[in-house]
Amino acid sequence: MAEPVAAVDEVGGLVRRACAGDREAFHALVSRFERGLYRAALVITRNPADAEEVVQETFMRAFEHLATFRGDAKFQTWLTQIALNTARMKLRKNHGSLWESLDEPHETEEGFVPRDVAEWRENPEERMGRKEKEQMLHNALNGLPPGYREVVALRDIQMLSTQETAEMLGMSVANVKTRLLRARLQLRERLAAQLGRKVQAGTL
Amino acid sequence: MTITCEQFLTALADYLDADSLAAMDPAMAEAVREHSKICAPCLVVLDTTQQTVRMVGDVRNFEMPEGASERLRRALDEGLGEPLVPATLRAGAAPASPRGQRSGRIFGFGFANRLRATAFAFAVTVVILVAGVDHWRARATTTSGWLIDQHCFKTYASHLADHPRDCLLACADRVYGLVDAKGHFTRLDAKGSKQALAAVQASSKPDHIWVTIHAKRSSDNQVLEVQDLALTDPTDAAGSSR
Numbered sequence: 001m002a003e004p005v006a007a008v009d010e011v012g013g014l015v016r017r018a019c020a021g022d023r024e025a026f027h028a029l030v031s032r033f034e035r036g037l038y039r040a041a042l043v044i045t046r047n048p049a050d051a052e053e054v055v056q057e058t059f060m061r062a063f064e065h066l067a068t069f070r071g072d073a074k075f076q077t078w079l080t081q082i083a084l085n086t087a088r089m090k091l092r093k094n095h096g097s098l099w100e101s102l103d104e105p106h107e108t109e110e111g112f113v114p115r116d117v118a119e120w121r122e123n124p125e126e127r128m129g130r131k132e133k134e135q136m137l138h139n140a141l142n143g144l145p146p147g148y149r150e151v152v153a154l155r156d157i158q159m160l161s162t163q164e165t166a167e168m169l170g171m172s173v174a175n176v177k178t179r180l181l182r183a184r185l186q187l188r189e190r191l192a193a194q195l196g197r198k199v200q201a202g203t204l
Numbered sequence: 205m206t207i208t209c210e211q212f213l214t215a216l217a218d219y220l221d222a223d224s225l226a227a228m229d230p231a232m233a234e235a236v237r238e239h240s241k242i243c244a245p246c247l248v249v250l251d252t253t254q255q256t257v258r259m260v261g262d263v264r265n266f267e268m269p270e271g272a273s274e275r276l277r278r279a280l281d282e283g284l285g286e287p288l289v290p291a292t293l294r295a296g297a298a299p300a301s302p303r304g305q306r307s308g309r310i311f312g313f314g315f316a317n318r319l320r321a322t323a324f325a326f327a328v329t330v331v332i333l334v335a336g337v338d339h340w341r342a343r344a345t346t347t348s349g350w351l352i353d354q355h356c357f358k359t360y361a362s363h364l365a366d367h368p369r370d371c372l373l374a375c376a377d378r379v380y381g382l383v384d385a386k387g388h389f390t391r392l393d394a395k396g397s398k399q400a401l402a403a404v405q406a407s408s409k410p411d412h413i414w415v416t417i418h419a420k421r422s423s424d425n426q427v428l429e430v431q432d433l434a435l436t437d438p439t440d441a442a443g444s445s446r
Contacts (some may be wrong), residue, residue, distance in 0.1 A: 056279045156260045181217040188256040
């Protein structure tokens, strides 16, 4: 989803000022992008402390290399690329030899053919509290294979385009679409399972 | 155009996203809509997947954890050298770091931080090495060797097996020790010497007095603080330890 032109111009202005050494402008950029980056990093790393560190390191690297930022690229995309690389390094470091390949996710058929086709009679978005909803989504996202979490983080959290996501992950656009659909269908199954349990628990 | 459930599912890859939908074959988009009208399960899948996408999209609007934003600014302050945190926030006590004991600052950025990290790593290494040596020394190990008194060690150094039991008993007022595979003599502590004497007295072996002891080494590595001792048969002419 493209940012409004006014927003892009505003970000562009902040980047130019930050490049010239204006710390307040950099501060404004941090405020604007920290939340999205944290959420994307949390989806990829599955660990709040790691996600915080990814955001810290991302902004630090961004500031150090601000002069190399090409104005024709979207600043958010540039930041997301740094965050993705940082999160991947952190996963490799934390998991060592047990690290699960991020580039080659389990291309299983699980979730591609929906098993749960029951309606969600109650709108979960209306009947759940923020914390409850956050926890449920966190659980569902954590159950995805790493490659699926990455594509969800880039497309659905950071709202990058399919083309941008494909370039960032070094995949074809078709593969991004397929992987994203499978991830979404798996998430749907996981949410349906949790919502189903909640409805049953509520009726007992 | 009529499509199957499988084709419907595959088409969702484009149908669910505005940018892909715009580029989707209009006939296929229409077929998806028509299929969802006649196939209840596919309609449910479409509806609940759209809800899923919406819910996951909301994740980006969730707040950062409490204190995370302040920790981020403090870390950037330290890394970049100038404050990003408003003075009102800086005046307060530092909030808990994301890992409890761990500082929220970034390691690996800035010369001062690198220097501090290197010094810290060096200090930790020294502490670990010292602790490791102490731990190794403090740990009781099992060792075997010839039992002999300090006085006779020089006389029998080349033929320790021949040192007779009677001589050992006669030297009971002297200090007993153990000669290891390298020919090093290590004194037993008082308790060990007492145990050794009792073991020799209880044995009828005329010579070849070989012992296996479980002991800690003193901090200066000069004395074996014996915990257990027994006369055993030498498996070979050399001492052994494990």
